[in-house]
Amino acid sequence: MTSLGGAEMVDWNLAVATATRLVRPGPEVSRDEAREVVAELRRHAKSSEAHVRSFTRMGTEDIHDTPVLVVDRAGWVRANVAGFRAVLKPLLEKMKDRRGSGPGGAVLGAVGGKVTGVELGMLLSFLASRVLGQYETFAPATRELPAAGNGGGRLLLVAPNIVHVERELDVDPHDFRLWVCLHEETHRTQFSSVPWLRDHLEGEIQSFLGETEVDPMTVLERVREAAQSLAGGRTDGAEDDDGGRTFVELVQTPAQREILARLTAVMSLLEGHADYVMDGVGPDVVPSVTEIREKFKERRQRGASRLDQALRKLLGLDAKLRQYRDGERFVRAVVEEVGMDGFNRVWTSPNTLPTKAEIAKPADWVARVHRKAD
Template identity: 50%
Template structure:
């Protein structure tokens, strides 16, 4: 269904190599990002009260193509069950044309897989020049931290900020994600179980799929016309059961992204001397994207992720103000103490549910 090798080569062709740096400069960037990751881990542990409960691999400082390869591996892990389900629903049938028909069918499948590979590669190519770092959880427990060196260098140059300060600021955010998944070992399994639930809820009935595609295309057309639309590519495929899963995943990702934003801004003033200028320039750059890029980001669901940063940070800040950092950390006790979708914009409801009504009114 997907030519994954073609996806990688397409993304590599589209993304380019990044900013020009000498061999010596590149080596220095890699060494500093590794050093700053270790420093960030200490700062995050001291600020949050969370520390790794399981061993984890060292940070991987990668280029754009390496990042693409890593995410293709993760996509394959997610997509394999979908492909198996599709094949079980629609097993291959003997061709009335005999061997010739089989050859034609094979050729059609090859063309289809290449087209899909190009589509996947195009999307990954777009992301690969934007992502500064990622905690990748699909390839094995407990996950691995990736930092995309060319993108870090490119953004720090465009912003005109102090490189070391910016790199530490980025590391604080990404290391917080690693801390979340290594200090709370059950979190990865819970996340993967929700992803599997999304896959299991896939409805492969051709008529139902056709209806969703038609409705999705209409929603995307509206997104092109209406800048306020929240439609994304996901609207093409979601069943009602999948939307319920997506609501839970959105709440979870809003928590982890907001927590990372809260921590990086909380630690930043003490360890990143120019943090105020970095944050101001970074936010201004986010807001100043050209209209076409804004449209692409909205259709791919990236704008939803941007909202998660802001909504999640407000949610975490409200909880810490209400019950302190130790009280907030009860959120990591079990899947039952994670925020419900309805609680993200109503933090008092989470406090009342987890800490009791008295705490919510204090």
């Protein structure tokens, strides 16, 4: 793949080809069963809209122009590559300009693009068999993958993964499919009902990427300092304040760490809210919700194997599981304190979003947003 001025920094076509070649095959289903699963997921996605609106008191019937796409694992890969390509474009152009100014920059760009394409494809092949559903916030429309107007998103339901998990857990498949749709529909409601949320997230992400170092010597120096910190190599006697940080976090700039803390808080809120909603709606519309929740929670905590657990930790998926838990605890505590309408003040503006510290201490958010306003 080439673009004006030289080779792309990531060979996106190669990433798709690598991922679709390596991804595990889905569960065995007949053609009729596959059609039935797709049709039922579409029905559940539609019925979830009213359930989520009623429970959350967010949105109206005419706000949704976001398409719901039931995809296979290869379709999920293609959608996410398109999203990555859109979000990372400013950073990759910055890196391309820096590399192109040096000797052999075009050749290095071509080789590097192939390598990065293969690496991204391997990552996506691992994730493609694990994601049940996803609200794609930054989703450019393509011929195969439509998206909402004005840069809106799309809702993906990965049918083979949903079938695989419902069989693995041995739960009622119809209840499980609706339960998954309730979670993903909550995300769609969050973004369609809060007009500023998408732009706010995009701004934070671009600020984070804008702080990325592209000078190799600077990056190497930060890696060296991080390695010394992890190895206890400090000699100044200062107290180590890096406890609990991953290696990736240690090599970030201070500005990136601040941005990441804000992003972590927002993602914890969004994921925790979705978990809270699907469990809150569940008893009324999903008869076996208690069984599903218990088995699914156990599956999240258990992991599949040592290799799977190692990969989850490396990719930060363990942190995502903490976001579900911490965010759901925050939402539950706030709703118990000030009710659903009081919780919904969180969507007023970026200033009313919880900080990372407030996610851990919901009473602090209530004091800041409610008592100050009152």
